[in-house]
Amino acid sequence: MGYLSNKKHKARVNATLKVLTALFAFFTIVGFGENYFSQMISEYRWQMYLILLIMFGYTLFHRYYLYMVLSLMLVIINFFAISSSVSIFGDSSDNSTKILYGIEPDNPLDIFEQATNKKSEIVAISNPNLEDFELQSMVPEQYTFSHAPSGWKSGFMLSLYPVQSSGRISLAQETYAEFIKIKKDDYEQTFIAVNLNKLNRLSKETALKKLSDFVSKQDNPVVVFGNFGMSAWNYNMNSFITKNNLEVKNALLDNLRNIFIPPHYYILGSEKALLVGDIVFPKLNSLSLFTRF
Numbered sequence: 063m064g065y066l067s068n069k070k071h072k073a074r075v076n077a078t079l080k081v082l083t084a085l086f087a088f089f090t091i092v093g094f095g096e097n098y099f100s101q102m103i104s105e106y107r108w109q110m111y112l113i114l115l116i117m118f119g120y121t122l123f124h125r126y127y128l129y130m131v132l133s134l135m136l137v138i139i140n141f142f143a144i145s146s147s148v149s150i151f152g153d154s155s156d157n158s159t160k161i162l163y164g165i166e167p168d169n170p171l172d173i174f175e176q177a178t179n180k181k182s183e184i185v186a187i188s189n190p191n192l193e194d195f196e197l198q199s200m201v202p203e204q205y206t207f208s209h210a211p212s213g214w215k216s217g218f219m220l221s222l223y224p225v226q227s228s229g230r231i232s233l234a235q236e237t238y239a240e241f242i243k244i245k246k247d248d249y250e251q252t253f254i255a256v257n258l259n260k261l262n263r264l265s266k267e268t269a270l271k272k273l274s275d276f277v278s279k280q281d282n283p284v285v286v287f288g289n290f291g292m293s294a295w296n297y298n299m300n301s302f303i304t305k306n307n308l309e310v311k312n313a314l315l316d317n318l319r320n321i322f323i324p325p326h327y328y329i330l331g332s333e334k335a336l337l338v339g340d341i342v343f344p345k346l347n348s349l350s351l352f353t354r355f
């Protein structure tokens with residue numbers, strides 16, 4: 063009876079591993095496509111990579127060598143698909159420019175307090191809900207308050223450094239990117255804050271093209287950060303990064319939420335740019351306890 067039970071158990075495990083291997087192989091290959099289904103699958107490539115690592119460890123420990131080899135191949139394919147766009151571990155430096163990104167805040171004082179405590183050099187707020195505030199009088203005196211001529215209700219930015227110019231880029235209906243050009247240590251840079259999360263797939267593609275047009279016209283290095291509403295290895299996002307010679311400066315493991323949901327928050331800059339960032343959410347919840355980019 064023990065022999066038959068053990069044999070049935072092995073048969074069930076083999077059948078399960080066979081199905082999982084076939085499914086992950088299918089999703090891994092399909093994820094390289096450009097259509098809607100492929101991009102939807104690709105968003106979860108990081109989570110798939112983590113599951114495949116666990117599967118590889120299980121098959122290695124229990125000596126299912128065929129599935130061990132197949133899962134290892136899938137791990138390698140997904141790893142290179144991810145690492146070609148974004149680093150897993152990342153790196154930071156004491157010389158890094160510190161960015162604070164606030165999402166739809168209800169109280170500017172919370173943002174300003176965190177910016178002061180973290181000694182943030184660039185602060186960006188997207189889609190604020192601040193109609194009842196006399197905002198300009200609340201901004202800490204060490205910051206320059208910059209926004210488009212049409213006002214700050216769609217977003218604004220603060221800078222510790224002299225602002226050469228600032229404004230707003232229209233990316234889609236009621237969707238804008240705030241930008242400022244600053245001078246830090248006699249070195250000019252343009253910082254752009256985006257929030258594409260509420261756009262559909264086609265609108266995001268159009269928004270990235272408009273953003274790319276703006277970036278390509280800049281004479282100085284450009285930093286783009288915020289919520290892109292897609293992963294860095296998404297076809298359109300990856301094309302935008304490559305076309306503008308940018309790199310993802312934050313790592314997947316910088317934010318533990320990325321283990322459970324697709325990562326959409328990024329800081330993009332040139333190869334030499336040293337950047338770190340924090341996110342301020344409007345409410346504390348189970349998905350916002352880890353707020354590094």
